[in-house]
Amino acid sequence: MSSGLDTRPSATTYDVEKLVGMAWRGQIRVPHFQRDFRWGREDVIRLFDSIVKGYPVGSLLLWVRPAAEQILTLGALRIEAPRMDPSLWVVDGQQRITSLANALHEEGGRDPRFALAYDLRNERFIPRPTAEDPHVVPLPILFDLRKVLRWFTAYPGIPSSFQDRAFNLTTVLRQYPMPAYQVEQESAEVLQDIFDRMNNYGKRLSKAEIFSALYAGEESAQDRTLTIDLIATHVDEQFGFGRIDNDTVLRAMLARRGPDPEREIRTEFDDENRREVIEFPGEDRDTAYQAGEEALARAVRFLQNEVGVPHFSLLAYRYLLIVLTRVFAHFPDPDPANRRLLRRWYWRAALLGPEIFKGSSTGASRALCAKIQPSSLSESVQSLLNTLNRPAPPLPELRRFRTNEAATKITLCSWWALTPRDPSTGALSDRIQLAECLTDRPTAADAVRYILPSRLVPEKYRLWAANRVLLPSMGQEAGKNVGDVLANPPITMDEGTWLKVLDSHLITPEMATLLQNDQVVPFLQGRQSNLISIVKSFLDRMCEWRFENTPPISDLLIEDLPGDEPALPDEEFHASD
Structure with a gap:
């Protein structure tokens, strides 16, 4: 004492x-x-x-x-x-x-x-x-x-x-x-x-805070010691992905080192007393932190470049990043076929949600991480997909738009895939703009604008996605009425660019005319129909429900049976004549 x-x-x-x-x-x-x-x-x-x-x-x-x-x-x-x-x-x-x-x-x-x-x-x-x-x-x-x-x-x-x-x-x-x-x-x-x-x-302390206190490292080396907070900072600075919360970073690190990211952490670096599977025996604290950051970075790069999730605030569920970190920890550079299957897995899992697993998000994280076996990428990917062997679920509900809910995050990713344009300039939106607009924000709300003020929209339609646009370039320009901008093209903008602007927000010229004439309900109904079509098209392309989950061809090749002699090239036959 x-x-x-x-x-x-x-x-x-x-x-x-x-x-x-x-x-x-x-x-x-x-x-x-x-x-x-x-x-x-x-x-x-x-x-x-x-x-x-x-x-x-x-x-x-x-x-x-x-x-x-x-x-x-x-x-x-x-x-x-x-x-x-x-x-x-x-x-x-x-x-x-x-x-x-x-x-x-x-x-x-x-x-x-x-x-x-x-x-x-x-x-x-x-x-x-x-x-x-x-x-x-x-x-x-x-x-x-x-x-x-x-x-x-x-x-x-x-x-x-x-x-x-x-x-x-x-x-x-x-x-x-x-x-x-x-x-x-x-x-x-x-x-x-x-x-x-x-x-x-x-x-109550968070799990990341307890872990940080338990494994703080030596005082004399603090200026060069990697921490959970620094990992989150590095990933954000490198990719503009937004700041991943510390508990998710910790669970991603734990998933890399073992199949249960929810395990007891007090014996994490004690191989003798740790009860869980030890995949990196003898690994010290600093090596684990560095390798964890590298795996997390590879998972984030995959999400942005191939899955179509540009920012952490648009990640449907955090446990999906944890699972992907484990995949990219053991398989740093998956082949193209498995990368496509992983993309398919992400979107199916995002649409089905964690409710299909016991214990919801925690149960999903455990169940899915356990499917990843360090010995085989293809077997791991097939196991992940098999956990989602269910009929295609309904589309996200577009009559309820909430940026903190998975359905809306999925919808926003489908909008991002259209590369929305700034209606004032015609410029394409990019990840840098999105990251700057959402600095330190837990949801994508600051990048989403109302087309029409709520006071002009009948109550029945106020939560509809049809009255929202994804406009990170205008996120801080609260004085602009987006509906006015979308209804009236800038004088300096040519017609071709203006049509591209409207198309990037799923607005037809006819809908723009409705906006000009204050035809609120017909505008919202027409645009809602367009949004439903694009979300369906996006998810059909990403989930690929009608495709078989076929592993790469290289994994299907049958090795030569014992006693079979391989055929010799033609030049070898000629040499023996």
């Missing part, structure tokens, strides 16, 4: 200016037993909103102890931290300190979660716009009075009331007091116990 603290904590207060300054200099460190950074952009915005409103944001708990020289990663910041004695290690408050240090530093904006600005007109914090707006001040500028003065010098037309508002915000941000307790304690175990009690009483 722990003996407790050597000395009582001392109470102090840091203003934000001093706190972030210490973080930028490397005086604040994060101990290895801390959880990964988990906040999203909305959490960071709420923190700053609380500060300017004068709300309390909680106290910090800081561990006073020496720190070695190291390259420190804090959010998006990479800091060359010198040896310091003392330094402050964050036991409680990592999310707040990381958010402040990144959002107020220009380099922090490389991570969209921290790329924030203040809208002087609407008096709120918003994501930093791509084009500079005189009335929207980036936080790194707002935090520095000299930079604020230069900003208004560059834009002299900004009203003096807005300038006063900005100067006041600068003062509030810099001087906001953050209460802190400082603990001087030699034993890291005592601090881990404090951390555990502060964070875990009354709420």
